Amino acid sequence: MSAAAAYARLAAGDAARRREFDVARRRAVLARLAEEIRAREGEIMAALAADLAKPEVEVRISEIIPVLSEIRHSARHLKRWARPRRVWPTLAMLGTRGTIRPEPKGTVLIIAPWNYPFCLALGPLVSAIAAGNAAVIKPSELAPATSALIASLVAAALPEDLVTVVEGGVETSTELLAQPFDHIFFTGSPAVGRVVMAAAAKTLASVTLELGGKSPVILGDGADVQKAARMLAWGKFQNAGQTCIAPDHVYVPRAMEPALTAALRAEIARMYGGAPKESPSYARLIGARHFARLKGMLDEALAGGATLIAGGAAEEGARYLAPTVLTSLPGETALMREEIFGPVLPVIAYDDLEAVLRGIEAGEKPLALYLFARDRALIARVTASTTSGALGVNVTLAHFLHLNLPFGGIGNSGLGAAHGRWGFAAFSHEKPILENRFAVLDPLMPPYTKLSARIARMVQKLVG
Known part of the structure; x- marks a missing residue:
């Protein structure tokens, strides 16, 4: 038809x-x-x-x-x-x-x-x-x-x-x-x-x-790194990263970066084993065009000096790209400009949280923003300082399943x-249906008289 x-x-x-x-x-x-x-x-x-x-x-x-x-x-x-x-x-x-x-x-x-x-x-x-x-x-x-x-x-x-x-x-x-x-x-x-x-x-x-868009993640000082890594690995690599609310990239305090990247490597191995291609728990990319786009973005970042922390293996015929984590990415690469929509996770060390928040607010409003923190004051600060379709605190993806919350961007x-x-x-x-039962409207209809003017002034005083 x-x-x-x-x-x-x-x-x-x-x-x-x-x-x-x-x-x-x-x-x-x-x-x-x-x-x-x-x-x-x-x-x-x-x-x-x-x-x-x-x-x-x-x-x-x-x-x-x-x-x-x-x-x-x-x-x-x-x-x-x-x-x-x-x-x-x-x-x-x-x-x-x-x-x-x-x-x-x-x-x-x-x-x-x-x-x-x-x-x-x-x-x-x-x-x-x-x-x-x-x-x-x-x-x-x-x-x-x-x-x-x-x-x-x-x-x-x-x-x-x-x-x-x-x-x-x-x-x-x-x-x-x-x-x-x-x-x-x-x-x-x-x-x-x-x-x-x-x-x-x-x-x-x-x-x-x-x-969609680039949904950022912020780790605050004192965040539980192990729990954050587990949530990040699940949220990022489910469906091989092809999720509109997947974490796109992660901001982490510079002193916490080594612990986070080590925890991410461990979580990838725990979830998908040493060879994710053989894992029955790992999905594939949708097709050759999407594979070529992601492989090109990854190759560009590595050629520009990014550090490969985990993954990187790719096989076009199998539509396979391993769960991949990168650090030290050049700011001008496609991975930093475009929504990734695949299993590549940039980790970005920061020294100034205010600069991170200003950068997020200066960009396009994300479909989701994720924050990992224990400090209630920090949670309130990020909530008030950013605009996004949703905010997930110490969790990723799960707000999609909550039917008493709206989902949208x-x-x-x-x-x-x-x-x-x-x-x-x-x-x-x-x-809207409006039914007139005993409203006093006649005095407000033409021809306008002194009584009409008096009533209009009285109504204005009441409502204004």
């Missing part, structure tokens, strides 16, 4: 869906989706193994569990989220009754990325369905096995007049973006996010943009938020 036809078929049912797709039916659809996911666990594992060589445990914790958790959480809270809410009148509106009624936006588009191709396609879909919308999903063509699996799963589990999967490449995405969707949910790079936002502007569609790292009630809100229009 073409992109235009997929949109037209779903949009044709918007009016009826708004009337008939109540909370009970939304819950039933979500339950059916969860049932199909559980029934096809083996196929999901196989698809992600084919696309990214993801270990089974990683598939469960980063692809399947987040979607099933989102379904359970949404179903549990949906009645409250969808209920019209009464609001108190302001002084000027005494005698009126105000209500906010969440309504579905209509027909929405979800464009998913390749790095977590199952979770980041179906997670937003859960929010879209919970809010009462129809959805077109465009999976990433760079993860073809998972794309095909999503198309098959959705066709088996969900009504065809509610959710459609359209597979294809850039041309398909371009055709989809030309359709007048009511909302577009995009996960990907900031560069493509700008293209999506520009396309949405042509039809005045609202957008949620989950982007700011500025270059994104627009809007997802997960839980924030995902429901992203796909909803909060329609």
Whole structure:
């Protein structure tokens, strides 16, 4: 089915869906989706193994569990989220009754990325369905096995007049973006996010943009180096570093640098053994183009004088790049300028924390910032001195799984938020309804008299 036809078929049912797709039916659809996911666990594992060589445990914790958790959480809270809410009148509106009624936006588009191709396609879909919308999903063509699996799963589990999967490449995405969707949910790079936002502007569609950027890590004086190294190795090297909220680079007090790099070497060996290529716990890069980009960045840094602390081994045919740690990087290298999005971790020694904080604030706002510290005053100082989509203290990655926290970026790292009630809100229009019961408005209508002027002055005194 073409992109235009997929949109037209779903949009044709918007009016009826708004009337008939109540909370009970939304819950039933979500339950059916969860049932199909559980029934096809083996196929999901196989698809992600084919696309990214993801270990089974990683598939469960980063692809399947987040979607099933989102379904359970949404179903549990949906009645409250969808209920019209009464609001108190302001002084000027005494005698009126105000209500906010969440309504579905209509027909929405979800464009998913390749790095977590199952979770980041179906997670937003859960929010879209919970809010009462129809959805077109465009999976990433760079993860073809998972794309095909999503198309098959959705066709088996969900009504065809509610959710459609359209597979294809850039041309398909371009055709989809030309359709007048009511909302577009995009996960990907900031560069493509700008293209999506520009396309949405042509039809005045609202957008949620989950982007990325360089997510820095700061170790404070007195931080627990061993725990920090363990969290860093897990957060950086899961999915071979292809995670939008992965630690991008680490700032460490100069006196603590040797201890941190030694601890990172030990953690890499503990997690992946002496030969990570042989480890069943280590994923692979998505393809040759991404491999060449990362290998080029690594080679440039080493040629410029960077010190290799761990890793560095690479094999193009196997899409393999070892968990790698570098120090003493020249500031002008691509590893320091661009989002790395791979298993290469620069460690940067610092002498002045204020200079580090100023540098972070001077750059693009990151999707996540991580701080390892014991000192509450230091935690408060970094919190107040930086802006980021999220702040993780003594932890990496895990905030993505917390459904009572919004997930999203700011500025270059994104627009809007997802997960839980924030995902429901992203796909909803909060329609205000104002009912006049006994408001005294007539004296404020033309023709204006001395009484009108007196009443207007009285109201202004009350509210101002």
